[in-house]
Amino acid sequence: MxxxxxxxxxxxxxxxxxxxxxxxxxxxxxxxxxxxxxxxxxxxxxxxxxxxASKEELFLLAGGTSFIFGEVLQFSQPMDSPKTLIDEIIAGFNQLAEIEKTSWRQSLSSLTKAAEKKPAFFLELVAIDHQFVAKVSNALKELQEQNILSAEMNHEILAELMYSTIFTSFLFYIYAEEQTVTELNSIIKYKLMHLLTVTS
The missing domain is CATH 1.10.10.60 (Homeodomain-like)
Incomplete structure (x- = not known):
């Protein structure tokens, strides 16, 4: 206790x-x-x-990824198709895009320095990522149990691949000034659907 x-x-x-x-x-x-x-x-x-130690640290922990991956990403719909899963992820992920790109750039540029001073801080962020991967992995497993996705697929590895796809797409969005949230959503949806189609 x-x-x-x-x-x-x-x-x-x-x-x-x-x-x-x-x-x-x-x-x-x-x-x-x-x-x-x-x-x-x-x-x-x-x-x-x-x-x-700083507002940069708080931004990443409170205003950044934990806002979605650690706490807000709750699947409100029964998992009945890959599209449902992707729509739920994008709906939650859009809240990250509400934060200005300049804020993300400033905060991410401080991440390395913060991690050097406080290694445990980086581990906290990794733990948040693991929470997201675990939630997606469980949803994929649910789709497998309904025979919607192949039982031969490793749902844990696929969840990690989905996270990597989302993260890299979001990083590009942050630094591509001309890219809109709508475009980001379309890119993520296309890539995730491709991943799930290939593995189904």
Missing amino acids: MGVREDKKKQLQEKIIASARELFKVKDFERVTMSQIAENAEVGLGTAYNYY
């Missing part, structure tokens, strides 16, 4: 992350400060820095 100290720490971290997420959704990255995040979370600035 979690002790009182650990429980309080977890609650504080959740408050800070929720505060950061709220601010990053309504303000540009460069306009958000750690002071604002702490004030919005109703914690001291020192407390915020005690758990998170």
Whole structure:
């Protein structure tokens, strides 16, 4: 069981992350400060820095991938076809695209430095990725059990391939100023459908 100290720490971290997420959704990255995040979370600035080294770290953990992959990606529809799975993924993933491209670029450029100072930070991001892969893998397994996808297919490996496809497409979107969210959706949908068609 979690002790009182650990429980309080977890609650504080959740408050800070929720505060950061709220601010990053309504303000540009460069306009958000750690002071604002702490004030919005109703914690001291020192407390915020005690758990998170920078707003870049919080952006990636709260405003970035965990917002979708770790928490929001919940399949609301029964898995009855590959198209349903892809539509659910894209619907959740679109929330990442609501954040300005410049914010993503600034934050990702700080990722290497943050990981060098705090290796555990990189592991936290990897853990978030694993959550996404696990959810997709379970959905693929469900499709296999309904004989919609081939039982010979390794659903865990396919989920990793789907994640890689989505991630690389999103990275290109971030740095391709002219690409729209609609175009991004079409690209991801086409690639994922191709993957699932080949393996079905």
